[in-house]
Amino acid sequence: MWGHTLSVHFTEESAMSKHELYEQMVALFAQFQEGHNATTKKGAAQARKAASGIKKLITPYNQASVAADKEK
Secondary structure (H helix, E strand, C coil): CCCCCCCCCCCCCCCCCCHHHHHHHHHHHHHHHHHHHHCCHHHHHHHHHHHHHHHHHHHHHHHHHHHHHHCC
């Protein structure tokens, strides 16, 4: 157990910069607004999908933000 090395798997989100993550969240929020304002079930599903995408980017954004602050 102690002889094994720790392997860290970086996801696509964690390799992105704070600004790149921000841009993705802005794009997803625009999709969320469009779906939210739609009057169809498909629009509502698109809004939920965009909201889930934003949720997945929050932690990597926070991590990138803290890392960027530490570099200053």
